[in-house]
Amino acid sequence: MSTFHEAQASVMELAQFAASRGWLPATSGNLSVRVSEEPLTFAITRSGADKSRLRPEDVLLLDAQMQVQGETLYKPSAETTVHVALYEKFGCGSILHVHTVYNNLVSELYAERGFVEIGGHELVKALGHWEEDAAVRIPIVPNWADLHRLGSAVADAALADVPAVLVRAHGVYAWGDTPDDARRHLEAVEFLCEYVYKLHVARVAGAV
Numbered sequence: 734m735s736t737f738h739e740a741q742a743s744v745m746e747l748a749q750f751a752a753s754r755g756w757l758p759a760t761s762g763n764l765s766v767r768v769s770e771e772p773l774t775f776a777i778t779r780s781g782a783d784k785s786r787l788r789p790e791d792v793l794l795l796d797a798q799m800q801v802q803g804e805t806l807y808k809p810s811a812e813t814t815v816h817v818a819l820y821e822k823f824g825c826g827s828i829l830h831v832h833t834v835y836n837n838l839v840s841e842l843y844a845e846r847g848f849v850e851i852g853g854h855e856l857v858k859a860l861g862h863w864e865e866d867a868a869v870r871i872p873i874v875p876n877w878a879d880l881h882r883l884g885s886a887v888a889d890a891a892l893a894d895v896p897a898v899l900v901r902a903h904g905v906y907a908w909g910d911t912p913d914d915a916r917r918h919l920e921a922v923e924f925l926c927e928y929v930y931k932l933h934v935a936r937v938a939g940a941v
């Protein structure tokens with residue numbers, strides 16, 4: 734439980750971080766931090782904002798019915814449906830969505846399989862898997878234009894022990910119990926997507 738102003742500040746800080754990595758190009762991406770669990774309320778970026786230079790008024794307070802609380806002329810993220818579906822499934826504390834070249838490439842390479850499996854790499858520990866020879870399967874869902882359908886597809890595919898889902902030729906959703914957890918999971922997934930893609934290219938080239 735946090736106040737709206739705390740959650741708003743967290744969203745702005747997370748956006749600064751993701752933008753500094755180039756993960757929010759051309760106004761893409763959306764970020765949210767939960768304010769209360771019962772009933773669900775959360776702070777989320779408004780639709781169309783340039784997330785690299787968010788102002789406090791670009792972060793809105795919403796409820797589970799996606800109704801904006803308080804006075805604003807802005808509309809919430811078009812992909813709020815995905816955030817609500819994930820909050821309802823996991824009761825997580827923060828959800829981050831970014832578009833990057835590497836997460837898009839991996840989503841395309843493994844789309845037909847419906848998941849990408851990543852094992853034998855140290856950074857799967859950052860996703861909570863510390864066992865010997867741990868492997869994670871990150872689900873990949875189609876990029877449904879119907880955003881309610883997209884929300885259901887992401888939440889249905891999402892696994893309890895892997896805090897991320899790729900959307901084909903679109904981006905990734907990553908989440909965590911706290912904003913710091915969500916950020917760590919997102920960083921790990923982005924690192925692993927770059928690694929998986931570059932390893933694939935190296936193998937095709939016969940370099941490894």
Ligand SMILES: CSC[C@@H](O)[C@@H](O)C(=O)COP(=O)(O)O
Nearest residue numbers: 760761762763780781782810811
């Ligand atoms: C500007 S292209 C990206 C959008 O279509 C969408 O995928 C996205 O991530 C941002 O939507 P938004 O409504 O601003 O939250």
Ligand SMILES: [Zn+2]
Nearest residue numbers: 761762830904
């Ligand atoms: Zn998007």
